[in-house]
Amino acid sequence: MTQEKTNVELNALATVNDPVIEIKELYKSFGTNEVLKGVNLTVKKGENLVILGKSGSGKSITIKCIVGLMGIDKGEIKVFGSDITKMDNSELNKIRVRIGFLFQNAALYDSMSVRENLGFTLMRHAKDLTAEEVENQIKEILESVGLSEAIDKMPSELSGGMRKRIGLARTLILKPEIILYDEPTTGLDTITSREISELVLEIQKKYKTSSIIITHDMACAKHTSDRLMILKDGVIHAEGTYDELEKSDDEWVRSFFI
């Protein structure tokens, strides 16, 4: 355990070229339903990786495994060089504060205002901050997602696009190095989807984050991706840039781009 902790600390000093996420031979099943049958993927520092696939292909499960929300059957998931599948909860939590996760429906805490949603996480991880510093950080993050005026609103008063932005703000408040987006534009109109996609790019530039973006929205995939992967039958079926996959010889791969 001491060795693992030392590894975590050492890996914080990882060089720019090192992959931040490395998944090898990931298997996950639910009863007799084998969802992931040997997924291999790598995310480099500063890269936006988009994962495409049919509904139920295991895209969301893959990113949930990365943050330890789901256990795995077999395989290896290295985040910042440390295998999270072998960590206990306190070690995993040290990794989790460096990863942001945007849920499909933003998962804002219903009983808390926007200010409380953001402060709840921050105050538990930055205990040395004064109330004024917390307030300033909340305002700064809300400004960066363009929703300063929503600070006193309850989640029920927000539109779908606003919820996504506040969800992103809550994620950003801990200054994560990796962000995992679970269908960031689902359920939004074309204009708002475009705005969210632009926000994803802005965040990548401003905060130097690496990301995995799960999406069905090809406009979002085109706009945000440095690289794409397509999941089929529990494995990565195709990999490349948007342009490469759009011109793929595989008809099934091309069908995503029509």
Next chain:
Amino acid sequence: MSNTLTAKKESIISYLKETFNDVGNVTLFAFRFFKEVIKPPYEMKEFIKQCYVIGYKSLPLVTITGFIMGLVLTLQSRPTLAKFGAESWLPSMVALSLIREIAPVITALICAGKVSSGIGAELGSMKVTEQIDAMEVSAINPYKYLVVTRILATTLMIPLLVIYADGIGVIGGYIGINIHSDVNFHRYLAQVLESITFLDIFPATIKTFFFGFFIGMIGCYKGFNAANGTESVGKAANSAVVTASLTIFIIDMLAVQITDLFF
């Protein structure tokens, strides 16, 4: 015929397996509470908020129920006692019945309906909308924040609500007596206090801590383990009420046996 019997046997076995599995999971869930409750950080703000929600917000309901319990018990008992010429025992009988049995059980059942289902639905909806997952990925222990605070609050608040219901029930009893006769309140209260001993109050109060613990624990367990989909939120709330109510009766039965053994 034999196929029908086999099918019935299999369904009984599967039901028993499911029940034992559930009991095992609830036990593990409860053990986790004792492990987490002593570990810092302590979520005092959330605990106080839950005490307010569970305790203070239940006061109107407990007031009405407690008053009606005392009033109805007096009115129903009066004719029987009158037959034996023992009407003067009415205050003592009402007070003892209320404090030893009726107020703890009825208040606990009311709270199982209000509090346990509320917790089940609240945590169930948080589970379904991934709010619990959101806490977990933010490296915040959702069990500590959501479950420990709620169980502690119910364990502390239910005994206080029962003591309050005892008092309101005694006042209800006084009004019930005065419908048919004219009794001075001081005399009534003196007779009530004279008839109650430490052994009436102590075991009855101890069992309410268990009622409170299980009301909170079952609500949290059902909500925390709700399946995906909005339907499961309703199921979690409903199942929390049914299980908590049944548990209250089982604890009450055990408490009576233990009280008989030791007091």
